[in-house]
Amino acid sequence: MAAVVLALDRCLLMSSRHWSSVFFEGVRTWLWIVGLCLYSLYFLVFTKPTAFSAIYVAWLYNVHAGYFEDPNGTVSTLSSAA
Secondary structure (H helix, E strand, O other), X not given: OHHHHHHHHHHHHXXXXXXXXXXXXXXXXXXXHHHHHHHHXXXXXXXXXXXXXXXXXXXXXXXXXXXXXXXXXXXXXXXXXX
């Protein structure tokens, strides 16, 4: 997402310096950075984490996939336990 904001800044800078200064000048730059940090923290806190499994060569939600059978669903993470 930060790359999209940076690309928007660069495109506005090349096309119109006025709009670039409206969106990205002074303290507004810090507002964009804080917004991106809050957006990242949302996904860090409220989404289910994934882990890479070398057995399945994929990113899975169950960290014990392929090692530990869990028919009762006893394996949980902090985000799925809440």
